[in-house]
Amino acid sequence: MDANMIISLHNVNFYYGPSRALNDISMDFPEKQVTALIGPSGCGKSTLLRLLNRMNDLIIGTRVEGKVLFEGKDIYDGHVDPVEIRRKIGMVFQKPNPFPKTIYNNIAYGPKLTGANAGDLDALVEQSLKQAVLWDEVKDVLNKSAMNLSGGQQQRLCIARALAMKPDVLLMDEPTSALDPISTAKIEELIEELKKNYTIIIVTHNMQQAARISDSTAFFYIGNLIEYNKTEKIFTNPDVKQTEDYITGRFG
Amino acid sequence: MEEKRHTSLHYEKELQEIKNSLIYLGALTEKAIQDAMKALSERNSEMANKIIKDDDDIDKLDTELEERCIRVLALRQPTAIDLRFITTAIKITGHLERIGDMAVNIAEKAIQLNQEPQLKPYIDLPRMTDLVTTMIKDSLDSFINNDLERAEKVRRMEEVIDDLNEQIFRELLTFMMEDSKSIHRALLIMQVSKNMERIADHTKGIADMVTYMITGENVRHQTREIS
Numbered sequence: 401m402d403a404n405m406i407i408s409l410h411n412v413n414f415y416y417g418p419s420r421a422l423n424d425i426s427m428d429f430p431e432k433q434v435t436a437l438i439g440p441s442g443c444g445k446s447t448l449l450r451l452l453n454r455m456n457d458l459i460i461g462t463r464v465e466g467k468v469l470f471e472g473k474d475i476y477d478g479h480v481d482p483v484e485i486r487r488k489i490g491m492v493f494q495k496p497n498p499f500p501k502t503i504y505n506n507i508a509y510g511p512k513l514t515g516a517n518a519g520d521l522d523a524l525v526e527q528s529l530k531q532a533v534l535w536d537e538v539k540d541v542l543n544k545s546a547m548n549l550s551g552g553q554q555q556r557l558c559i560a561r562a563l564a565m566k567p568d569v570l571l572m573d574e575p576t577s578a579l580d581p582i583s584t585a586k587i588e589e590l591i592e593e594l595k596k597n598y599t600i601i602i603v604t605h606n607m608q609q610a611a612r613i614s615d616s617t618a619f620f621y622i623g624n625l626i627e628y629n630k631t632e633k634i635f636t637n638p639d640v641k642q643t644e645d646y647i648t649g650r651f652g
Numbered sequence: 653m654e655e656k657r658h659t660s661l662h663y664e665k666e667l668q669e670i671k672n673s674l675i676y677l678g679a680l681t682e683k684a685i686q687d688a689m690k691a692l693s694e695r696n697s698e699m700a701n702k703i704i705k706d707d708d709d710i711d712k713l714d715t716e717l718e719e720r721c722i723r724v725l726a727l728r729q730p731t732a733i734d735l736r737f738i739t740t741a742i743k744i745t746g747h748l749e750r751i752g753d754m755a756v757n758i759a760e761k762a763i764q765l766n767q768e769p770q771l772k773p774y775i776d777l778p779r780m781t782d783l784v785t786t787m788i789k790d791s792l793d794s795f796i797n798n799d800l801e802r803a804e805k806v807r808r809m810e811e812v813i814d815d816l817n818e819q820i821f822r823e824l825l826t827f828m829m830e831d832s833k834s835i836h837r838a839l840l841i842m843q844v845s846k847n848m849e850r851i852a853d854h855t856k857g858i859a860d861m862v863t864y865m866i867t868g869e870n871v872r873h874q875t876r877e878i879s
Contacts, residue, residue, distance in 0.1 A: 608729055635731045637868030644732045649663065650656040 403430035406569060406599050407452060412466035414447055414456070421447045423623045425466075429569075434591060434600045436614035436631065438607065440651065443620040445603045449571050452601065453489035454482040471568075487514065490562035494574040496554030498546035498561075503529075503538050506546045506557055507564045514565070524564055532560035533590050552583025559590065563598075570594065572602040576609065588613050607647055611635045619643045655733065663728055670720055670741050671796060677713050677748045678792040682785045684710065684755035685851065689781040692762040692844065693774045700759035700766070710752035717745040733865075740865040744795060747854040751788065754847045754854075761840045761847075771827065771837040776820050780848045783813060787855035794862045803866075806859035813852035820845040 405428035414422035422444045429435050437445040450456045451464060454475060467474050475485050487510075499506050507525045508516075516524065525542070529535040534556040538549070546557055555575060562570060572591075576584040591600055591613050604610050610617050611631060618628040619642075627640040638644045645651050658664045684703050691700035721742045724730060730738050765771075787806050794802035824838040860872045 607731065611731070636735060638732055645656055647731045648734045649658050649660060651659065 403433055405429060406431040406471060407601075408467075408469040410467040410469070412448075412451070412464065412468060414444070414451060414465075415463040416459070417461045421623055422451075425625050427618060427625060427628050429599060429601055430616065431599050432595055432597070433615040434595050434602065434613055436610035436617045437601065437603045437620060438605075438610050438617060438646075439620035439626075440646070441605075442622070444623045445618075445620045446573055448620070449573055449601060449603050450491075452569070452571055453486045453491060455486070455491065457482055487565050488567050489569040489571060490565055490567035491571045491573070492555070492558050492562055492575050495578050496551055496558050498549070498554050498557050500545065500547055502543045503546045503549070503557065504542040506561050510561065510565050528560040528564040529557075531563050531594070532556045533586065533593070534560055550583070552579050552586060555579060555583065555587060556590065559587075559594075563594075567598065569599045569601065572600065574603055574605060577605065584609075607635075619646060621646070663724075666720070666724055666728070667734070667737065670717065670724070670738075673713065673717050673720070674741060674744055674748070675792060675796065677710065677717065677745060678788055680706075680710050680713070681748050681751045681755065682788050684752055685758070685781060685785055685788070688755045688758035688762060689778055691759055692765060693778060695766045695770070697763045697766045700762045703759040704756050707752050707756045710749060714745050714749035714752075718742060721745075736865045736868065740795065740861040743861045744792075744858050747857050748788075751851050751854050754851045757847045758844050761844050765837060765840050768837055771834055771841065776816055776823075777841070777844060777848070780813060780816050780820075780845065783809060783816075784848055784851045784855065787813075787852055791855045791858035791862065794859060795865070798862075798866050800863060800866055803859040803862040806855050810852045810856040813849055817845050817849040 407429040409425050409427050412422060412425045413420060425448065437449060439445050447456065451468065452470075452475075456462045456464070464476055468476055470485065470489065473480070475482075499509060501509065504525055507528050508521045511521060511524055512518075526535060526539075529538060534553060537553060538557075541548075546554065549557060555578075559570070559575075576587050579587065588609065591602070594600060595615075602610075602614065614631045616628065617631045617634040619626045619634065619638075619640075621642060627634065627638055627643040629639065633639070634643060635647060638647065658667075684706065687699055687703050690696065691703065721738050724738055728734070787809050790802050790809075791806045793799060794806065821842060824842055827834045828838045857872070860870075863869065863871045
């Protein structure tokens, strides 16, 4: 991989109270590429994703060991502001979770809080919605509640909301698992488009989705990184037998 | 290495059925080749006609197998070893179907040759027949048992067949030079030999795919070192 590594993990362990959820993970995430994290439930992939923008800080009793470098700086250093990290490393969740506000204010909310100039907001809202390929569908109803949108539209709104903060990295935790196939295809298409400008790290249970949209795939099993390889390699001829058993449905 | 079973037993069964059908198709083509040689050496045109007719069964089975593989691709979206297995199976069925066509070609030549006095006793062609039927069998065994060594053996045998084919050509050339009345028959026998040689090529094609299936490495079109 010749790409620049935007996030690097060095010997990372993660604990929920006394139980260890991630064991000695070291891996690099290439810039402006899509990396998929796969593995059975409880393997630690979502834990790892949340650790990348300090979302796990919000869970009491968790602890991180090792280094998580974002653009070369450890995001768990004492003087680092987690809010600033989450601005640069945005997140989209499994279930679309728009704010119970208008479509416009869903996008404008974050930038307003961080002091965006009111005059720039209109342009920012339009730009973010266009990037999320939602603009044409909602441009005439910007002042209607976001809750009236379909599930797929809501999810694209959440992506637009994350983009409005001008992040470098987008973390996606099963962003299409609650969506129908057409909405899923739209999100996947969007991811392909977004990777020109953003680094995307996605957790998915849908193996075909990982195969379709990602450049690299990491397979986790009970807290261990089993194999991290080019996606094409993982799905045609993985190096590790455990990976093969999992992706071919020979597991457990 | 013994593969673990799929969680889905239906899927497991579908893959097993593809294997079984391929073995059956292999057996049909082996028999067609052996019978084609017999039709020639025993001057039995009735047998030759039966081979031509029975090729329909081989074609039908080939179509069925291909459809079954496509169904697995569409419905199961196989990956890794399963993906390599299915793509290999599709290629193998194509090779076997072509081998069936070669048997038909040989049977057609036998019918023509049987109408004229026999040019010479057949010695090398039956040897070739034994070798190519072994190659069909070995290439399919290597597929069923994930046996790299056996696939390699098929590739080596293919060179022996090439040599035999050339030898037969040279011998028949002398016949043609000595007596122009032998040219027609000699050319027909040459075509039989050429068909045998092409069957060997197809078994090598199967062996190459088996190597791909097991290792993920594409060895087709690699030139072998001449030792």
